[in-house]
Amino acid sequence: MLIITILGKIAGQTFRESELLGNPVTGLMIGVLATVLLQSSSTTTSIIITMVGAKLIPLQNSIPMVMGANIGTSVTNTIVSLAQSGDRQEFRKAFGGATVHDMFNWLSVLILLPLEVATHYLYHLTGAIVESLNLKESSNYKKDMLKKLTKPFTNLIVQGNHLFAMTDLSDSVVGAILLVLSLVLIILSLIFIVKLLNSLLKSPLSKILNRTINAELPGKLAILTGYIAILVGTGVTMVIQSSSVFTSTLTPLVGVGILSIDRMLPLTLGANIGTTLTGILAALAAPAKAIPDTLRVALCHLFFNISGVLIFYPIPFMRKAPIGLAKLLGNTTAKYRWFSVLYILITFVFIPSSVFALSLSGPTIFMAIGIPLLSILIIIIVINIIQKYRARILPNFCKHGIFCHYSCIPCNLMTK
DSSP, X not given: OHHXXXXXXXXXXXXXXXXXXXXXXXHHHHHHHHHXXXXXXXXXHHHHHHHHHTTSXXXXXXXXXXXXXXXXXXXXXXXXXXXXXXXXXXXXXXXHHHHHHHHHHXXXXXXXXXXXXXXXXXXXXXXXXXXXTTTTTSTTTTSOTTHHHHHHHHIIIIISOOTTTTSOOOHHHHHHHHHHHHHHHXXXXXXXXXXXXXXXXXXXXXXXXXHHHTOOOSGGGGGGHHXXXXXXXXXXXXXXXXXXXXXXXXXXXXXXXXXXXXXXXXHHHHHHHHTHHHHHHHHHTSOGGGHHHHHHHHHHHHHHHHXXXXXXXXXXXXXXXXXXXXXXXXXXXXXXXXXXXXXXXXXXXIHHHHHHHHHTTOHHHHHHHHHHHHHHHHHHHHHHXXXXXOXXXXXXXXXXXXXXXXXXXXXXXXXX
């Protein structure tokens, strides 16, 4: 709570007079970078909700930031997979299992962010839901919801005596110290969990777990197995209040072969949905007059994740996209272990930082540079896919040229 309060205050001072958030791509990258730093999408979304409730940023500008928080949170389990890099085969499966979360989140954003910019469907959908609740006419509207539950803890932690209460340290310094300590504790805890699971799961117990976790419902009910896994992921994440911890715990299970990547996907989708409960609670804990806006932000997070699930899970063909890309990355890291660190740095640091920096130069320069680079990337991906499945329709220079996955290192990494 103290960290959220302090970081929300600092962020509010930074963006109060800024026009950066008018660019949805900038907002997206801010959400990614903030969550990579905090290692928690719940914390990032709670800060965003606090800022919207305080009128520091417009509600509509907060939606891309929430999407970015979804992407940033997946870095934790990707880092955790590095603990299994000692065994090439375990690392291949663990990295693939970890990055299925990355791929789903990136693919969801690539589809839903342009859709939101064009139609504002999340903005309008959540607006209709909140209006239907008639919060302003409700007798409870004049009361601060959840205040009776949160006030004792707020008084104890924020307003009462705490570890730094008798020091001369500023709120910013205290927040930085607590942030570093919390990150260290999270990393140490995750490393301990990975080591403990590795030691426990290399035993006869692993065969029993393998049959249980990857089991299918009998007969015609087998089609519902994945949806039950989504519910399980949602429920567990709601209890532990962290999708990062849940998916990071599953990553070593994939590495030792107990959990398949195909089963990892629905559990991850459930974790994405379950983690939105934190934002909803944060929204309801806001001052009464701010609840309509804060609740809309939290519901945007919820329906963004539900929309992603509806796009990529019910149709089996669509599941192949995140799963296939994750397996591709796992195979690549098994061959080139250095690629795992490069992937993390490029995906979660270089790309968000570069796009954010580029957006500072203004929309004209941003589009002049960004559109050609994005077009080149799309062309490379499309040509590599055609090379793999329909190479005969390509001209000769594309069959064995700069885009050829047999001779070009970047294409080699992308297609093998």
